[in-house]
Amino acid sequence: MAIIDEISEYLQKGRAKNVKALVEQALEEGMNAKDILNDGLLAGMMIVGQKFRNNEVFVPEVLVAARAMNAGISVLEPKLVEEGVEPVGKAVIGTVKGDLHDIGKNLVIMMMKGAGIEVTDLGVDVEVDTFIDKAEEIGADIIGMSALLTTTMPNMQKVIERLQERGLRNKYIVMIGGAPVNEDFAKQIGADYYTPDAAAAAETAKKAILGRK
Amino acid sequence: MWILLKRKSRNIGDSMRITDFWIELDTQRVLEAMDCQPDSPVYEEVLKTYGEIKDEVAALIRPSIDFEFGELSKDYGEYKKGCPVIFSVISLGKAISDYVTDKFSSGDYLSAMLADSMADNYYVQLDEEFCRILRHCCKERGVGILKRAEPPKDIPFDVINEIIEKSGTENVTLTEGMMLSPVKSCAQLFILTDENCFSPEHDCGGCSALDCKLRKMTVVKINVIHNTQKICINARKDENILEALRKNGIYINAVCGGSGKCGKCKILLNGIERLACKSYPINNCEVTVIHDDSDFLVLSPKAAEKEPDGKCGIAIDIGTTTIAMALIELDSGNIANTYTAINSQRAYGADVISRISAANEGAGTAMAELIRKDLIIGISQLCKNGKYIPEKITIAANTTMIHLLMGFSCKGLGEFPFTPVTTNKLDFTFGELSCDAPKWLFDVPVMVLPGISAYIGADIVSGIYACKLDKLDGINMLIDLGTNGEMVIADKNRMIAASAAAGPAFEGGNITCGTGSINGAIFHVSLKDCPSFQTIGGGAPVGICGTGVIDIVSELVLTGGTDETGLLSEEFSHGVKIADAFDGKPIVFNQKDLREVQLAKAAVRTGIDLLIKRFGITVDNIDHVFVSGGLGDSLSVQNAINIGLFPDEFLSKVQAAGNTSLAGAIKVLMDKSLEAELLRIKDKCTELSLSDDPLFNDTFINNIYFRGGKSNGYY
Numbered sequence: 001m002a003i004i005d006e007i008s009e010y011l012q013k014g015r016a017k018n019v020k021a022l023v024e025q026a027l028e029e030g031m032n033a034k035d036i037l038n039d040g041l042l043a044g045m046m047i048v049g050q051k052f053r054n055n056e057v058f059v060p061e062v063l064v065a066a067r068a069m070n071a072g073i074s075v076l077e078p079k080l081v082e083e084g085v086e087p088v089g090k091a092v093i094g095t096v097k098g099d100l101h102d103i104g105k106n107l108v109i110m111m112m113k114g115a116g117i118e119v120t121d122l123g124v125d126v127e128v129d130t131f132i133d134k135a136e137e138i139g140a141d142i143i144g145m146s147a148l149l150t151t152t153m154p155n156m157q158k159v160i161e162r163l164q165e166r167g168l169r170n171k172y173i174v175m176i177g178g179a180p181v182n183e184d185f186a187k188q189i190g191a192d193y194y195t196p197d198a199a200a201a202a203e204t205a206k207k208a209i210l211g212r213k
Numbered sequence: 214m215w216i217l218l219k220r221k222s223r224n225i226g227d228s229m230r231i232t233d234f235w236i237e238l239d240t241q242r243v244l245e246a247m248d249c250q251p252d253s254p255v256y257e258e259v260l261k262t263y264g265e266i267k268d269e270v271a272a273l274i275r276p277s278i279d280f281e282f283g284e285l286s287k288d289y290g291e292y293k294k295g296c297p298v299i300f301s302v303i304s305l306g307k308a309i310s311d312y313v314t315d316k317f318s319s320g321d322y323l324s325a326m327l328a329d330s331m332a333d334n335y336y337v338q339l340d341e342e343f344c345r346i347l348r349h350c351c352k353e354r355g356v357g358i359l360k361r362a363e364p365p366k367d368i369p370f371d372v373i374n375e376i377i378e379k380s381g382t383e384n385v386t387l388t389e390g391m392m393l394s395p396v397k398s399c400a401q402l403f404i405l406t407d408e409n410c411f412s413p414e415h416d417c418g419g420c421s422a423l424d425c426k427l428r429k430m431t432v433v434k435i436n437v438i439h440n441t442q443k444i445c446i447n448a449r450k451d452e453n454i455l456e457a458l459r460k461n462g463i464y465i466n467a468v469c470g471g472s473g474k475c476g477k478c479k480i481l482l483n484g485i486e487r488l489a490c491k492s493y494p495i496n497n498c499e500v501t502v503i504h505d506d507s508d509f510l511v512l513s514p515k516a517a518e519k520e521p522d523g524k525c526g527i528a529i530d531i532g533t534t535t536i537a538m539a540l541i542e543l544d545s546g547n548i549a550n551t552y553t554a555i556n557s558q559r560a561y562g563a564d565v566i567s568r569i570s571a572a573n574e575g576a577g578t579a580m581a582e583l584i585r586k587d588l589i590i591g592i593s594q595l596c597k598n599g600k601y602i603p604e605k606i607t608i609a610a611n612t613t614m615i616h617l618l619m620g621f622s623c624k625g626l627g628e629f630p631f632t633p634v635t636t637n638k639l640d641f642t643f644g645e646l647s648c649d650a651p652k653w654l655f656d657v658p659v660m661v662l663p664g665i666s667a668y669i670g671a672d673i674v675s676g677i678y679a680c681k682l683d684k685l686d687g688i689n690m691l692i693d694l695g696t697n698g699e700m701v702i703a704d705k706n707r708m709i710a711a712s713a714a715a716g717p718a719f720e721g722g723n724i725t726c727g728t729g730s731i732n733g734a735i736f737h738v739s740l741k742d743c744p745s746f747q748t749i750g751g752g753a754p755v756g757i758c759g760t761g762v763i764d765i766v767s768e769l770v771l772t773g774g775t776d777e778t779g780l781l782s783e784e785f786s787h788g789v790k791i792a793d794a795f796d797g798k799p800i801v802f803n804q805k806d807l808r809e810v811q812l813a814k815a816a817v818r819t820g821i822d823l824l825i826k827r828f829g830i831t832v833d834n835i836d837h838v839f840v841s842g843g844l845g846d847s848l849s850v851q852n853a854i855n856i857g858l859f860p861d862e863f864l865s866k867v868q869a870a871g872n873t874s875l876a877g878a879i880k881v882l883m884d885k886s887l888e889a890e891l892l893r894i895k896d897k898c899t900e901l902s903l904s905d906d907p908l909f910n911d912t913f914i915n916n917i918y919f920r921g922g923k924s925n926g927y928y
Contacts, residue, residue, distance in 0.1 A: 013254070013255075014255050014258055058247075058248035058249065058253065059247050059248050059249075059326065060244075060247055060248060060249040060253060060255050060256075060259045060323070060326075061253065061254065061255050063259075063322045063323040063326055064255045064258050064259070064323055066320075066322045067320070067321065067322060067323055070320040096390075097389065097390065098388045098389045098390020098391070098392055099388070099390050099392055100310075100388065100392055100394055100395070100396045101392075101396060102313075102314055102317070102396075103313070103326075103329055106314070106317035106322075106325065107322075109317070110317070110320075110322050121318065123314075124314075125388060149390055149391070149392055150365075151370065151390045151391040151392070152390035152391075152392065155390065179422075
């Protein structure tokens with residue numbers, strides 16, 4: 001098996017040590033960091049995400065795979081900078097004002113990173129303008145919002161309204177998620193995408209970004 | 214893998230804040246809640262990480278419950294101004310959420326999700342614990358709990374503001390999105406009622422969170438009739454009625470621990486007789502509690518039954534079945550008064566094994582509360598509610614009972630190599646043991662006597678001390694015929710102890726018509742001609758207690774009613790009818806019961822045989838045999854020999870020694886220097902593990918047979 005496939009295989013099994021060692025070996029053998037990232041780590045993570053969506057694996061398998069991916073990336077990071085490898089795209093993600101839940105948001109960040117997207121985590125209880133200001137600052141493609149309460153859901157709409165006010169609505173892909181959120185609500189407030197789980201969010205985000213470019 | 218946290222509480226003005234709890238995280242549930250089943254390919258990996266972080270995470274959970282009785286200040290939908298309620302806020306604190314967030318940020322997703330799942334598991338248990346506390350508080354105040362009103366389903370959302378304000382919480386605030394901060398916090402409103410109804414639980418059945426991993430079954434209402442009282446409780450459809458009753462403080466006898474074997478937990482379910490442990494409530498129903506063994510007679514020393522002169526202390530023996538206490542005048546050593554009761558934990562099973570299983574399945578907190586409550590009731594009665602304040606309290610008990618009292622994990626006791634948390638002497642104040650204790654009892658020092666091992670406990674150390682077993686001339690034995698049959702052999706130089714898993718047969722447990730030593734229990738039986746019997750208290754017979762069981766088997770052996778292997782003769786193929794009970798049903802001793810007795814007597818006898826053998830002597834060398842425990846006083850030694858429980862040679866050697874565990878605890882109370890003596894015994898005594906002895910199997914099998922009491926030739 002080619003080393004790149006081995007990386008993918010071990011990543012899917014969540015074997016952080018093996019992944020790390022194989023990435024180091026691949027670099028020594030002269031492979032470029034971009035290929036190791038895309039064809040090894042991210043490819044493996046994508047398979048895990050698909051399996052998760054098909055109910056073939058569950059949350060724990062995804063968690064250990066993501067951990068293994070991080071182990072690989074930690075080795076790869078300096079080389080990626082050196083090679084000037086650009087991420088698939090960029091996203092800012094946070095939980096809206098008044099809401100402190102962050103598990104769902106954190107899982108989305110984990111999966112988006114696994115899809116090769118550079119994510120800025122805005123944390124929880126995020127002000128309307130913070131979403132927009134940060135997106136402007138880093139040149140994001142996506143603004144992602146999470147809410148877990150019916151009482152805080154309306155704050156998603158406020159962000160979209162504010163984007164319109166500032167004339168920036170079409171500059172960003174707006175994605176929303178959270179237990180009380182659904183497709184209808186997304187349409188109603190004018191968000192671009194609603195996704196029901198973290199794996200779907202990452203997949204959708206990647207497609208949306210690539211579709212734009 | 215369980216984590217232990219203790220519980221304390223304090224009152225702040227009228228409102229109550231509780232900040233420490235004894236809650237054990239349930240590893241299996243923590244993993245299941247994140248979809249990690251044992252067959253998962255990453256199960257080991259997840260379990261490993263769990264092991265690495267659990268202590269750190271447990272220390273970050275800073276639980277608090279604030280609650281206050283009050284009234285609604287304005288109308289909220291159907292609930293009007295002035296409606297009596299309890300405002301409460303439960304929180305796990307901020308540190309745990311910060312940990313989860315940090316772990317996510319640093320890419321350690323697994324630790325983050327595990328910690329989150331641990332927090333949820335803790336929260337659910339905390340909520341259950343809170344329901345118990347509320348039931349207790351409301352019963353004391355004489356108010357009922359109609360329901361938990363949950364916004365926005367039952368009551369408008371803005372009631373949250375009033376709950377936060379009135380609960381007296383200091384560490385939980387509200388965001389502008391009406392969300393509680395820290396995240397792992399929740400506000401509750403309980404609607405109070407004059408009715409005798411206690412339903413503080415969250416009802417998953419009416420909850421909209423359909424894919425909640427913690428979702429449980431729908432709740433139904435049960436009207437319970439117990440001792441002429443009628444109360445209304447909530448029960449989940451997936452829990453049996455025995456569990457539902459226990460949760461609500463109604464403890465009915467379940468000798469087998471609720472496995473459907475003993476048939477003691479009979480109830481009337483909508484008028485039809487059923488076993489509580491095998492009945493699940495599908496719809497609202499009515500349950501009448503039939504069995505109640507609150508009038509159990511417990512062996513205790515003779516007391517003056519008077520007010521104590523001068524300083525006093527209390528000695529306590531916690532048995533698996535019974536509790537005995539004595540109020541002692543410290544100057545004279547006289548027993549001023551005694552108190553006996555049933556160990557309420559009996560509702561969780563008759564023997565230590567079923568209690569250990571129950572504790573390991575999550576009933577540890579409930580059982581700890583039960584025994585502490587039992588102790589408070591007894592001490593309060595002896596001390597006339599604080600009229601006399603004891604200088605100190607000593608407690609002797611077997612190792613399991615001590616674990617359950619102290620709230621120690623019983624994991625180690627239940628599996629090889631049977632490691633107790635500790636068998637050391639323990640010192641603390643009563644207030645540290647139980648926050649429910651009356652104020653006058655709070656600062657009273659308590660000493661738990663040291664034990665030897667998981668199965669040779671402080672009760673035996675205490676008994677050895679009380680009998681002066683290793684101070685007497687010659688070679689002497691102590692046999693405690695309780696639910697567990699412990700025995701010790703000693704001379705002045707050596708001492709060996711063993712524990713035989715006798716089971717509860719000699720206490721009337723696991724016997725079809727068996728009963729404890731209660732009024733109406735048949736305690737002597739003669740089968741000659743037509744069966745005649747005597748009952749405790751002389752009243753109408755209700756069942757057969759331990760000595761009655763031994764009498765019956767003895768007669769069967771002597772008259773040929775059973776063969777050598779324990780097979781009842783044809784005449785008794787439907788069992789031996791002893792009497793008609795007051796309700797007209799026959800009291801019968803059948804083949805299954807005889808098998809139970811065979812196993813029990815073989816276990817004890819094997820212990821005796823092997824102890825004697827390993828001590829390097831023969832039975833003739835023994836001078837005295839002290840028999841302690843409930844059977845001791847009324848046991849016919851000849852009959853015990855007839856069934857093979859004791860060897861023939863014991864006939865002239867046996868002395869009934871009463872409750873030696875309590876006697877030892879009394880002595881320790883009198884003289885603090887004796888603590889050193891107990892430690893000496895603990896060090897001197899070695900344990901013989903019967904089941905590891907190469908002769909165990911053969912000896913045991915031999916002892917199952919009946920030999921008309923003849924020696925079996927093994928020594």
